[in-house]
Amino acid sequence: MSWEDKLRVVEPYISGEQPKMDHMIKLNTNENPYPASHAIKAALEAITTDKLSIYPNSDAEELRSALAKMWNLDDSQIFIGNGSDEVLSLSFLTFFNGQTPILMPDVTYPFYTTYADLYGIKYKKQPVDDTFHMQLQSYQEENSGIIFCNPCNPTGIVEPLDFIDALLASNSNSIVIIDEAYADFAGQTAIPLLDKYDNLIITRTFSKARSLAGIRLGVALGSPLAISKLYDVKNSFNSYCVDYVAQEVGLASINDQTLVDLNIAKIIATRNWFGKELEKLGFVITDSQTNFVFIQSPLSSAKNLYEKMYEAHIIIRYWDKPRISNWVRITIGTEEEMRNVLAFLAEFIQQEK
């Protein structure tokens, strides 16, 4: 047996590609089309090299306090990592350790199964209904934890708070992780439920609404007890530490909420207009509460649509998966970008007829 045969079998996650070509309209990884503000630029310019020769505050305490204040929580309820993917990865390692499978919807962020496979965690995918909603009864069987995103990536739809409350009430002996990467666009968060459930972990990100995907900042929120378990695992590695530059930029972003809110409003307005135009062209579209739309092509397969758009220098996302194989996800870019996309789609539909 070679050394290679002795390794664990890993299926790498195929991330949305970062195109090498110029002049692409990049609408495949749900980034914000608007840059972060001058306040962020000023924070970067204020960084001096003497701060870079020493280790950063390993628990990002100042940023942690600012976030706690923003959400009306205690500092002990906040954990910060390098992007929410890292926070989720650490959460899987920390919380999902039982004999029974963890549960997740069958249409969800594909990274969850990647982490589970990597860490040897058993999982079971529970079917969503015809409208892509989770079904409460599927989450009432014995489990070692539950994970889902709300709003959901890729469908964009939101499970209401009474559903989440009921799910938590019937799972008080499991950790429930709700990935709220897109909650800033949704006007709904499970944060108020943290008072009621000490087994709830919520993750958030600076990558989407805050225009900071290049900085890598993600957050977990939970009860002081649950969050302390994340610190126990983090500190066993002496790693997973957020660097000084990211901490400073994160703080500047928290202090610059007005611009963040303006960009959110612009993106939502563009999404609503774009969605209506797509419906006029005959596309089926979900009620997305995010910075992307999830649409079903009336005529063509998702792969064909993706390829045709790629040739036209517009990059979107599709999946070769049974339940969603004729759906594509398009990130909301600037209004001008979306006008170009619409013009392309209108012509595409004409040609397909």
Ligand code: PMP
């Ligand atoms: N969760 C969901 C549902 C996402 O779509 C993403 C971004 N692809 C992430 C987490 C990770 O975001 P980040 O690591 O940039 O915080």
